Amino acid sequence: RPEFSVELGEKSGTVLLRRQKVEGARSYVWQYTTQESPILYTDWVNAEVTSKASVALSGLKPLTTYWFRVAAVTTEGT
Numbered sequence: 001r002p003e004f005s006v007e008l009g010e011k012s013g014t015v016l017l018r019r020q021k022v023e024g025a026r027s028y029v030w031q032y033t034t035q036e037s038p039i040l041y042t043d044w045v046n047a048e049v050t051s052k053a054s055v056a057l058s059g060l061k062p063l064t065t066y067w068f069r070v071a072a073v074t075t076e077g078t
Helices: none
Strands: 004-008 015-019 027-033 045-050 054-057 067-073
Touching: 004 067, 015 067, 027 054, 045 054
Parallel strands: none
Antiparallel strands: 004 015, 015 054, 027 045, 027 067
């Protein structure tokens, strides 16, 4: 099973993001960007914060390339 995966959703503009569960994670911060080479933190959009290691995102623009990332938040930090 991959550490991180992206699946197209059933509806246009939706995706399902999954990552392997991180031991001790209290939450997961999901982000995306449309910039090919994001440099600054502000280049990333905070999409969701969840308590699970998966999220469904909607409202994305069809025919647009997105990059996704996720951070696990534990008692030791992000």
